[in-house]
Amino acid sequence: MPIRRPEPIAVRRNRRPKPKPETDALGFGRFFTDHMFMMDYEDSRGWHDPRIVPYGPIELDPAAKVLHYGQMTFEGMKAYRSPSGGIRLFRPDMNLKRLSRSNVRLGIPPIDEELVSEAIRRLVLLDRDWLPAAPGTSLYIRPFILAVEPLLGVSPSREYRLIMIMTPVGSYYEKGGDPVSIRIETEYVRAVRGGLGGAKTAGNYAASLKAQEEAASRGFAQVLWLDGVHRKYIEEVGSMNVFFRIGEKVVTPALSGSILDGVTRDSVLRLLNHWGIGTEERRIAIDEVAAACRNGTMAEAFGTGTAAVVSPIGELDWDGERLLVGNPGEAGPLTRRLYDELTGIQTGRAPDPFGWTVALDGSEEPAKPGRD
């Protein structure tokens, strides 16, 4: 089915807006705004009926394929309040391109990225009062596509629904910017080359829950995933990409097909290159990480992702051995610089030399979307 000319987005306003939560109570993904976007797909009609409606329960046939076979994709991006009161998105084109790539892997029909981009704009502007203003806060935008055909055969669905919901968020991690302890996962595997690891889809997160729960019960904030083939090479940390500063080089796992192509990961690499700091995308063995921690050359380690932006790692636990990173108890200088620079660009407090931000209203000169 070809992509159709965008239909206009219908809007049905919520006549019973909810009270906004206090900033301190925000957490991550706990409160949802007054509206959501929806759009439907059938093989015979393509995507149709784009609409903004009051946030509320959705109806699904209990045989809807997504509820049995997990055929779905999603994205996560943020809108930020700028100092002048305007609203900015950070590289939304990257998220929509990745959504399209995930769709290919999951057998989901292509979306009209321009229409979804317009839907984001309309939805954020309609619920703009939900965008918190305190430092570190933002409005998290979650588009997701569900296979909704009510048919239990294991085959791609012929019906889909795209939904977009939004949640005002505080800091993703309760401990804020303090370095966290990470457990190196040696039993469970998140994904493997040839599997779904490179796509943003539910199954990867389902695979992580047990390991995350066991790590949390032992006092660790996240797990560090090793590859499923050799059980040796670093993949991700929790649901973030991971970076290590070893000596004066910053290294991160190469995109091998089993890890997610993070927008923040890409932004960090580009900032580091811009600053003249050497980076390497390659295979990183856990032994190399352990050796660097033991001999004191592991200066910094951090995770990157839309939710946490840049999250410092203070120590790693490898089957009971404590591997310390840099100066215990404090985020390293590069970690802090990256966090400050990225959040500065995202919120409009700092210049945006890469054209990464997109202004959503008339009070600021719209920046050009990044072209990568």
Added chain:
Amino acid sequence: MPIRRPEPIAVRRNRRPKPKPETDALGFGRFFTDHMFMMDYEDSRGWHDPRIVPYGPIELDPAAKVLHYGQMTFEGMKAYRSPSGGIRLFRPDMNLKRLSRSNVRLGIPPIDEELVSEAIRRLVLLDRDWLPAAPGTSLYIRPFILAVEPLLGVSPSREYRLIMIMTPVGSYYEKGGDPVSIRIETEYVRAVRGGLGGAKTAGNYAASLKAQEEAASRGFAQVLWLDGVHRKYIEEVGSMNVFFRIGEKVVTPALSGSILDGVTRDSVLRLLNHWGIGTEERRIAIDEVAAACRNGTMAEAFGTGTAAVVSPIGELDWDGERLLVGNPGEAGPLTRRLYDELTGIQTGRAPDPFGWTVALDGSEEPAKPGRD
């Protein structure tokens, strides 16, 4: 939360029963009966409110965790019409035990297997008129558990819903009992040790859709999965376990953690042992399979699963090489014998020396559930 004493199952009857489909139109998982079972879980209350209600759409918050992170498990089993008009289930205790094992892997709280067993009995009896009587038909029962807490943090849900729906089914494969052509999948991977492959959960099926679609577009019925580590050892065929008769031995992949512990797989192994036919559960390299096809010792190959019971494989495609199994175009004698014996036991046409079937009504002496 401890398992609570079973509450009585409330029943709200459907006052607008649907017309039953013609047997020829059944297919697999296309029509659903008039009622479904539901039960809810909250951390503070445990499982509660077991009820049978009219089949119909369910409401979910769009932030329900299952829609984003795939935290869910499911099962599939069948009820059969016996020659005397009675209804039999086949080894339902095995399915409920596996559901409990899947729940552990997915971080889902334990269920009361006895209560769910009673729910199956009540639901099947209430919708017994939906059970088709023609040979090869049955009533497929699909219990599934969804994480429904509306919270976007990646962590196990604190709220769940167990749902059970039923669908009258014809033959799973359109071609019926004819041997099918299978493509050996060399790019995509279904699951890997340490991942979810041993659990019955959505992510495994999501991972299979793209490969299945590509195989179907080339005229193949299913894919044969190789392991994700060595890309060499046989795992499953489509969503079935797989067996090969090589010479006079029947071999099937050992349960390594990445393949499903099939109820039909177990039943086939026990039948073969009962018949004095040698079986081996071990690693099977694709090279061994290819060599046996080439030198003519690959006498038979078949998939096993609840949906298809026993499904003969006629040929394998390995990167373009056609590997022929046994006599082209016809199911082998052991494949047919297993199919006849299993469906005979399931429907009550044949004696049940293992005590595998459970009669659901008063017209037959209830058999004892199998104890494995």
